[in-house]
Amino acid sequence: MKTLIVYAHPEPRSFNAALRDVARDELQAQGHAVEVSDLYAMKFKPAIDREDFSSCYDSENFNVSLEQRHAHAHNGLSPDIRVELEKLQSADLLILQFPLWWFGMPAILKGWIDRVFISGAVYGRSAIFDKGRLKGKRALVCVTTGAPAQxxxxxxxxxxxxxLLAPLHQGVLGFTGMTVLPPFVAHHVPYAGPDGRAVLLAQYRAYLNKIDALQPLPMPRLADHPGWSEDGMSPKAQ
Amino acid sequence: MKTLIVYAHPEPRSFNAALRDVARDELQAQGHAVEVSDLYAMKFKPAIDREDFSSCYDSENFNVSLEQRHAHAHNGLSPDIRVELEKLQSADLLILQFPLWWFGMPAILKGWIDRVFISGAVYGRSAIFDKGRLKGKRALVCVTTGAPAQxxxxxxxxxxxxxLLAPLHQGVLGFTGMTVLPPFVAHHVPYAGPDGRAVLLAQYRAYLNKIDALQPLPMPRLADHPGWSEDGMSPKAQ
Incomplete structure (x- = not known):
């Protein structure tokens, strides 16, 4: 089993880093090979632009979906995207590790999704949800908040x-066919203190220790949406 | 009246650019001064890091919320953030113009929010929702999709x-006190054709022409949440 942890925090001593390390240690103890994409350390580029592609589908009008699809089919993705896409494709388990910023992902992690979740590679015409190209993989969001659970x-x-997480759970992970596990949420982190943080880390370790027993989040099935058609579902607008 | 349009699309000939221009023209015709932040043209930096600050609150541990608050209080924000924050603070109407990518904002726009929506400037201890620091301003999301309305x-x-837009509408715009107008959604843009696009642009112009008659989205009021406390609401986790 291979796990990819995509980690998005600028501070190496952050609690997010501690959660990342717990996941790496626990999953390695279970026999997983664990890879970490440390987006800040990699200085990962967040914004899609022409530099993402050595290929060119239309030099007059830059349509992101069409350029991504063309580049994927013609070996035109930039090396930094290709490397991350290969990591994603070879992983059995994807963990997204991030602090909740303005009720969503930090920009650098949204950019990883915008740039790496390539049309043709992770989804296709009718290849979404239970037919998605990432079917068979599991995905797990581990997020920290500044506020208590209530x-x-x-x-x-x-x-x-x-x-709050539905656009990510359903719109990204489920959309591409992944089995989405319930998130691990570490609440109230800035006010937890060392003891509270130790408890949260132990809870995360226990959570990962029983990962195979977790009940996935419900996702739509294509068969229940017979009215669906290809042009109804492009996840990248112009 | 002053309007700030924050525009996030890499292609100058995109339909998003056409929507941006319709808004600029219509609002100028109404007597607004209109400013545009073209994030791609500005090469706006999306990821928060130490370079955002000339000040330093804690050189050992980079806590984003604390550094932002400190920098705001001590004139330590980087020039690119300061310029955008001043535009935001002086605007009566904020328009966010973007294509829906993976059911959310493009990373470059999320980065504008992560970096410009500074603790202390746009919200504070008890200064959220109807007490938010951006109270009195209106905000409007104009978004394009690849899929039809249904x-x-x-x-x-x-x-x-x-x-899908709730984390942005409520968690960012409403949270900081803005009056959030219903979004204008241009559906199915890649398949609309020239005539369909002309119809959408005319609809957006008509929508903006009656902007003062729009019924804002409902938002929570602090008084209805007496259990709320300061440490319950930090929108940036560690």
């Missing part, structure tokens, strides 16, 4: 955590 | 558009 409860000011 | 309906494969 701040993400029903009727809360923030809204519910699963709703 | 692909974002109830029970759809994609989920409902207002749910």
């Amino acid at each position: 701040a993400f409860g029903p009727e809360s000011l923030n809204g519910e955590m699963l709703s | 692909a974002f309906g109830p029970e759809s494969l994609n989920g409902e558009m207002l749910s």
